[in-house]
Amino acid sequence: MFALAWTLGAQAFVSVGPNGTFATIQQGVAQAIANGDDEVRVQLRCFGCSYGEDVDFDTSVSINLSGGWAADFQSQNAVLNSAVTGSDANAHR
Secondary structure, three states: OOOEEEEEEOOOEEEEOOOEEEEEEHHEEEEEEEEOEEEEEEEOOOOOOOOOOOOOOOOOOOOOEEEEOOOOOOEEEEOOOOOOOOOOOHHOO
């Protein structure tokens, strides 16, 4: 599989969503981890829509995950907020 990362100046990012390189956030995060320090931009699909997936962030690599991005991944919706809810999976073992 060939992975494509967008670049904006010197900063690279991985795109997730209908117009992105990856369909799921997990795929985008996995690629960001493989790339090293990277940003994952998640496209805004529709108001109230959720990606609703479990994402593994078990890494020492710094990843910036942000949502609400336009289809071209160059602008972010200032009104609609993104939320990531997480927990330590090890706490439940």
